[in-house]
Amino acid sequence: MATTSTLAMAWEMYYNLVLASSSDRSKMSESGRWRNHIVPFFGNELLLDKITNQDILLLRTYLVKKKLSPQTIAHCLSLLRRVMHRALQWNLFDGRLPVFDMPKFDNKRVRFLTRQEANKLLFELSMRSKLWHDISLFALHTGLRANEIFSLRIGHYDMNNSSICVFDTKVDNRIVPLNSKSEKILQEYSSGNGYLFTDCGEQIKHVNRIFTDAVKACQLNQNIKDRRQKVVFHTLRHTFASWLVQAGTPLMVVSQLLGHKSLQMTQRYAHLAPTQGASAVKMLEDDHDEIT
Secondary structure, X not given: OOOXXXXXXXXXXXXXXXXXXXXXXXXXXXXXXXXXXXXXXXXXXXXXXXXXXXXXXHHHHHHHHOOOOHHHHHHHHHHHHHHHXXXXXXXXXXXXXXXXXXXXXXXXXXXXXXXXXXXXXXXXXXXXOHHHHHHHHHHHHHOOOHHXXXXXXXXXXXXXXXXXXXXXOOOOOXXXXXXXXXXXXXXXXXXXXXXXXXXXXXXXXXXXXXXXXXXXXXXXXXXXXXXXXXXXXXXXXXXHHHHHHHOOOOHHHHHHHHOOOOHHHHHHHHHHOOOHHHHHHHHHHOOOOOOO
8 A cells, every 4th residue: 555645645636536526615615624724734745644643633722723613623623534534445545544533512503583683684784785685584584594595596496386496505405485575585686597696797605794784783793702692694594493483383394494404403493382292282182082
């Protein structure tokens, strides 16, 4: 087996053989982590079989000192582990993988908007930008992630079935039903043949500062220190799910609408419907002969 393979060689093969079939978003994210966080620590010419358990711990310490979030640190370590695992499979080096001690963290955002807060934010957005008011309202009524909304094309809209096909998601492609408000927005923006929502004719890549400025103007994050409690664009997705659960929608249905990998990811909303279990049991009393 080869013992002179470098980290750069492993990354090049990983990028060309594994990431090649990934989405552009994944390529950009993974490349950024490698270029900005892993290469500055190890360099490109380090031999794969010289990376030790201690090196992985030192890398983790280095990333912490850069004040990266625990989730970003976990992403970086996971990427390096995957690259080295593939390199081992491809016989680029001989030996064992080093131990990757992954950070444990709770990064789940739990904040959602009340009806009053949502109306206040939407009004503020309408005063600043019709486009970002409509995008935010659409997110609130579909639960789509920001990148899913920005990737929507006119051809994804199924007018006959009042639904939209969502591609290039974190899990599988899915069909999302539309209510009257979300469909009205799509009908307004569905002229042409490109992306549904554009800024000066160009695809939107990131959430505009217009949104964050509107949140600030509404004082929705005032005196809030925990980042999980802060209102961001993703809060609209949590609000969509939370309102559905509060209205009695089963978690399984909410999970499907959100495109979650598993029902476990949707369990964070279960506490919003504490009476659903009791209501379900009481249904057995209705329209049944008494069981004694």
